[in-house]
């Protein structure tokens with residue numbers, strides 16, 4: 001992908017490693033997602049935790065997306081960057097009092113509440129600051145997302161959401177809380193989901209729970225089905241933009257709703273992943289009896305996904321290398337951990353010190369997870 005001379009010249013002048021964001025691709029992805037959602041009257045809140053780079057966020061905000069936050073700082077950042085408060089939601093199993101108060105003061109659209117105790121705490125804090133909190137109750141639908149177990153969230157064994165056995169009690173508590181207003185229900189079953197049947201199963205569960213509440217006389221205005229749409233890590237060039245039409249179509253077909261009920265989504269990865277690439281330089285090469293190593297100047301401190309959940313990222317040598325001999329490399333970083341490895345036995349043109357390497361599809365859960373471990377430098381980034 002990175003074979004045109006303008007890009008190569010820019011990359012060569014830039015200190016590595018750095019994130020490269022393709023803003024044209026980002027814009028095109030957002031445009032397609034927004035069009036597919038608008039057509040069905042669906043609302044998208046972008047999940048900030050996937051990437052909260054200021055420039056990226058500004059573009060998402062300009063396109064008219066809402067913000068899905070998982071900390072008080074994310075709520076504050078969304079406000080600072082101009083996301084309207086009535087398009088901000090706040091989710092997470094462990095909201096601290098200070099964070100709840102921040103969100104209450106900004107009068108955000110809704111808290112996605114994950115336990116009965118949290119309902120009581122939000123109610124008490126709202127009373128203290130003289131506000132009423134709009135909430136959606138996060139229900140654990142027990143749907144298997146068929147994704148990596150670290151990014152599965154909707155099973156009974158996961159920590160997320162109010163357990164089904166507690167919903168009767170949660171409904172009663174909500175009824176008794178004067179400073180809480182139930183807007184709707186919230187679900188999120190996991191991330192990097194590429195099997196559309198998972199979303200179909202989710203719709204079936206959502207319908208059941210919506211009926212359960214409506215039979216008890218509770219009106220559900222907002223149905224929030226979370227995020228989780230996956231991207232193609234194997235073939236970023238063939239599939240740079242997820243099939244938003246197919247994704248929204250499933251919900252359009254299988255979610256039961258009336259004209260007044262709103263359907264909300266919280267997409268993160270699908271909107272930003274393909275627009276980001278981690279660009280790194282080969283520091284050293286070394287070959288032993290069994291292995292060829294490419295030692296990069298980027299490691300788990302810049303991109304943690306491969307180490308954290310054995311995630312696959314496509315690795316490419318930057319620049320044309322027509323006819324070069326291919327070798328299988330273990331592509332590793334400089335950090336003092338054996339897990340600091342981006343890929344094993346990766347076929348690449350024979351490489352040498354100074355060559356540039358692209359680690360693709362790194363726009364989501366990349367820069368945001370960067371750390372200073374080993375007292376590494378702050379992560380850098382450049383834009384197209």
Ligand SMILES: *Cc1c(COP(=O)(O)O)cnc(C)c1O
Pocket residue numbers: 047049050068070091092188190191192226227228229266267268269270364
């Ligand atoms: C992480 C998260 C999202 C976004 O997930 P993606 O897989 O990036 O789309 C949405 N909602 C909640 C509650 C989350 O925790």
